[in-house]
Amino acid sequence: MSIYQVNEKGYYGPFGGAYIPEMLYPNVKELREEYLKIIEEKSFQEEFNQLLRDYVGRPSPLYHAKRLSEKYGTTIYLKREDLNHTGAHKINNTIGQILLAERLGKKRIIAETGAGQHGVATATVCALKGIQCAVYMGEIDIQRQAPNVARMKMMGAEVIAATSGSKTLKDATNEALRDWINNPVDTHYIIGSVVGPHPYPDMVARFQSIISEETKKQLLTKTGKENPDIVLACVGGGSNAAGMFYHFLDDESVQLYAVEAAGHGVDSGESAATTALGKEGVLHGSRSILMQTEDGQVIEPYSISAGLDYPGIGPQHAWLFKSGRGKYVSITDDEAMRAGLELTRLEGIIPAIESSHALAYLAKIPFKGDETVVVCLSGRGDKDLDNYMKYFDF
């Protein structure tokens, strides 16, 4: 057993667990007892792999970005999760969870969403399976992300405004949890990242682990070696990073960079750099690191990228950070936006602003020249065009 994976009690080192009210205990217990059995079933694996191949379009390419490599003086590959159906890595998880929900006999799906990417990915798999779907989204995010709201509605999902608290992702998550408390029997909650009570962080990481599984094979074919020297991924809750790191965790020679959003700067008071600003505590069902006041009240984070605008990180990331296995760093709005434009101009790929954070960190690593680097391009920038246009005054 890897010391970086969840133990039988649901913990990663001191982080994780299931800090949930008794009202959610039966749901979470059912998941905990069933998820591995179901995922390992042959029929599940067959359907999962077939959908990832024919519906999502996997394997996603590992692209050698030559002009970007030239610019940074080393060899850089992009793992193209942006080419997945619906435009991000989020669909890997929702495909897995909808198959699980189906096998658990659930009749209704709920989800939370910030930027709307996870909401769209959830609405998509619900349309695919003909299952009823309700997505909670902060009232403010609904206004900011109109195209994704429209996509969800077109798929037949009900989009419910979270009007409590700060009316953004954290509150949408609270509302989804409240919905689950009130509908305990036939509803499954598809959480969108490696957060929440055990077994969610492990389950979501397993569904996203396809990212590093493919990367290993693709690197072997292209370079003759399975392992890169350096891997980078952005971290909101941490699901694309968890998937990108998964099969490299025990190879300590692979350096793992997790890039958080610094917003206007780590010390600006408007930031989402959780490991830099957070303390240990409990949020949304697990013990992890979160941004909070001295009194333990959760602080509303800020980032230009709605997908990184979350006050916590998954418990596995808290553990990788604390144990020193991963390097947790941050990138400001400005650095990310410039890196997004740079990739567009060098490679003809418009990245999601989330992914631009990972790209921006390339400029901060002193490369020697002989490294193999993989950046997880977690999503495409279509959803962010408005933001890019405004920022660069196009």
Place this chain on the structure above:
Amino acid sequence: MNTIEKKEGNPLLSIYFTAGYPALDSTIQIAKKLEEAGADFLEIGFPYSDPVADGPVIQHSSEVALANGMTVKKLFEQLRELRQHVHIPVFLMGYVNPVIQFGVEKFCEECKNVGVDGVIIPDLPMYEYEDLYKETFEKNGIANIFIVTPQTSTERIRKIDSLSNSFIYLLSSNATTGKTLDVGEDTNAYFKRIHDLQLKNPLIVGFGISNKETFQKASQYTAGAIIGSAFVKRLGGKDYMDQIPDFIQSIKG
């Protein structure tokens, strides 16, 4: 220690309210008034920014209390004079993160110092309590109150009973706070089923109790019930202190 006992066969009425709501300094005043009006014990909520088990009324009172400047530290300062004014049992109710930040050990010691009888922390699960905190709670004589729902298995209820030494918080239905109790047959059958388990701890029903009818219904097979949202909703108007006796009368009278 068991402070929660039925007197002369009458069901016990407990009232929940949020510390620091409607005003930062209203905590002790409201507690005192509730005791005078005939409440049998109290639950004082310490507010949290993300109260997932609560409906809109208690979410709102928590938000206002936080905006008023209520913190765990502030609450304990206010409670220093609790036992000069209030003699009925008092429990604190809130979420685990503020307790962790305050320090679990220090939290229990403060509870003991100010005369709080126990705590209700819905998102502190049984496993984590036993593994990490039980010793600290017991050392300070602070009761940890567990919640039982219609979905909780008998085996788990028995375990909860063995870990409890004050009362068991029986949820009227699987729901967040502030919904209305379904007074139908199913609810009755559920209360009776738990009653018939003959647990060592008294059962107190919470969530969805709002008036005399639901209070009596809930007390038929249990030691009493807790009113939260329906009471909190009445706070905040101009004469809210004067209305407290009428409210208690309307339930118990």
